[in-house]
Amino acid sequence: MTFAPAKWPRKLRSQEWYGGTSRDNIYHRGWLKNQGYPHDLFDGRPVIGILNTWSDLTPCNGHLRELAEKVKAGIWEAGGFPVEVPVFSASENTFRPTAMMYRNLAAMAVEEAMRAQPIDGAVLLVGCDKTTPSLLMGAASTDIPSIVVTGGPMLNGWFRGERVGSGTALWQMSEDIKAGKMTTEDFLEAEQAMSRSSGTCNTMGTASTMASMAEALGMALSGNAAIPAVDARRRVMAQLTGRRIVQMVKDDLKPSDILTRAAFENAIRTNGAIGGSTNAVIHILALAGRVGVDLSLDDWDALGRDIPTIVNLMPSGKYLMEEFFYAGGLPVILKRLGEAGKLNKDALTVSGDTVWDEVKDAKNWNEDVILPVEQALTQQGGIAVLKGNLAPNGAVLKPSAASPNLMKHRGRAVVFEDIDDYKAKINDPDLDIDETCVMVLKMCGPRGYPGMSEVGNMGLPPKVLKKGITDMVRISDARMSGTAYGTVVLHTAPEAAVGGPLAIVQNGDMIELDVANRRLHLDVSDEEIARRLAAWTAPGEKPQGGYAKLFHDTVQGADTGADLDFLRGCRGNAVPKDSH
Structure with missing residues (x-):
């Protein structure tokens, strides 16, 4: 029995590798068949790359292999051919001198992995903070249909009856040690409470901020940002994302269609409303540079200045991401911005609908977590x-x-x-x-x-x-x-x-x-x-070789996104010439 694939409106990119009976087609197709794939998977079905930033040394992403299986299920259900592709994964809590130094290297590696391989669309499976911008930057530079699904935040931390925010509690407690307010023994006991489940930081740190940015930009399905890592609904989101990317390939819905000036304005205002990380400034500026959108540091001030911070989460407030999800998550924030005239409602999302279509019916289930404007943490949030x-x-x-x-x-x-x-x-x-x-x-x-x-x-x-x-x-x-x-x-x-x-x-x-x-x-x-x-x-001395030298010699300033100068811009997804 053979599978009859859907009729696609154009020749898929992967068919340059797998479609036909030439020596080169047989070379590419035949080797992949050693994994046990039947012949009819290669006759026009879209190949979807699941770009997975799983690593044992990226603890925030340690559960992504399991999540990838749900993405695969969705791709199979929609008539696609899923292939999981490990990509460079940089973790802020393990990389030295800093994961930020390797964001651009990861973006470059992702871009080339997408361009050089038979991928028609990509699911960007991300978590720890640098993995989100690096994969978005790589996808923007190739402009292959792409969609983000994050691993989600950890469950709340608790220590002696009090919420413990990952990262935030670390800074607080380390200062308490120096002030003589806390013993080293208590600090060590609190350590395990800070990270009690799989997932990213449970505060509105950079990981959750960038998950929110991906959703506000329209690059993730509505509701993706806040679902806890261990909640069954996170796995549902992964499976739905797998289904959706197949249709995006059919529609040829690309990052350049979504990452418009209007989308970036929505993201900047969202960052103000959620009390998002200052790191988002650098990442969003770099991403805009990849798609050729004119965005500046001054835009961050002008667009975010009058946005009240209404998400009551650490480090600015008192709750954590788990409560943000229960309260309604990012769709509530986007709806609030829309009602206040601060949202470009017609901005397109990966769903194929506008951002307003996605969020107009969102409800706030906890006004102590998502505050009324008159009770905002600050009336002038943003950056x-x-x-x-x-x-x-x-x-x-x-x-x-x-x-x-x-x-x-x-x-x-x-x-x-x-x-x-x-x-x-x-x-x-x-x-x-x-x-x-x-x-x-x-x-x-x-x-x-x-x-x-x-x-x-x-x-x-x-x-x-x-x-x-x-x-x-x-x-x-x-x-x-x-x-x-x-x-x-x-x-x-x-x-x-x-x-x-x-x-x-x-x-x-x-x-x-x-x-x-x-x-x-x-x-x-x-x-x-x-x-x-x-x-x-x-x-000091300049680096003499390796990536450190490349970085030092070509990195731009923080005010423009700290990207490497030769990586800015979209280079397209042209099929590389076959060498066989």
Whole structure:
């Protein structure tokens, strides 16, 4: 008995490999048959690549092999031919110097895996924060029909009757240790409570933020972002995604059809409403660069500035992703934005329908988790983009995670020349610092670290913590974890390693932060700044080879997405020439 595939409106890309009786067709088809596939699978049925970021060393994605089986089931049901393809997986909690350094390498690897192999469509199976943007970036550069399904967040953590947010609790408890408020034994006991099931961070960290961004962009089915990893509905979502990608191939619905300017505007506003990670700024700017959408750092400020943060989740609020899902998840947020006139309702999604068609009937089941606007965590959420003589190209701050009393502040700079200098000095009781000072960290940007590590939320000195102080103004060219909090100025551009003004800040300089007026100012004369910059020389050695050298030599600034300069733009999905 043979299977009669559906009639497709055009010749599928995979048929360049598998369709016909030439020597080359038989070469490609015959080898794959050693896996036991019957001949009729190759006669026109779409080949769907399940690009799987599973890895034992990416714990957030450790359950994705099982989830891939559900994706396969959906693809088979819809008449497709699923093939699981392992792709580069970068985990922030294992990769050194930082997973961010390898986001672009992963995107490049994904792009070439899609272009060089017989894939008509792709399911992007992602979880840990860098895997989502890297696979989206790769798919955007090939423009093959693609859809995201995430692994989902962990269940709530609980420790002695209190919610424990993965990441957020780590930062809190490590500060409590230094302040003498918590014992090491208690910290170790709490460790297991932070990560008690499969899945990504259960806070609104970067992983859940990027899952939300994928959904807000229209690149995932409605409701995908918040379903917990171990909830049976996560497996249903995977299977439905498998079904949907087959129809997307038939319709030739590509990333370029979905990732429009309107979609990016929706994502930026969504990030403000959910209190999303500052890391989303870099990832979304990089993704826009891949599809040729003109998007800037200023757009992040203009579009998100008047969006109230209404999702009451750590690190900005008190709940976790499990409650967000029960309350209705991201569709409720998108509906709220639409009702407020802040959603491009006609933006297309992978479902084939508009975003408004998908969310207009969503209901909020818990107004303590998804707050009424008048009870928002902050009326001006989003990402504040700061500029001034200390950050000519911009820096970012997350208002929903900052201390209101520090949003306008003038203080004396305490400078750490790099992360090693910080580690050597921060616990010294003789360090000349108090809570009124501004902590400044250099050489942690894309080139400086290299890779731009999540060290911007510098821990406070113990001498300050012991006074009961929990926040200070901190400025760097680094990133911080989406699970972190505080009045932290990040992504200062140009970075110190390329001679940005941050490089010449000295101990004792006065720095002014004025978030309302979007100002970050070094209180030093223009003449003195010019003199210091003229005398400045880049410290350290450049990488001499390997990917580190490629990264260092071609990475762009944080203000444009920190992509490699030669990777920006869409290169299409042309079939490579056969060498056989």
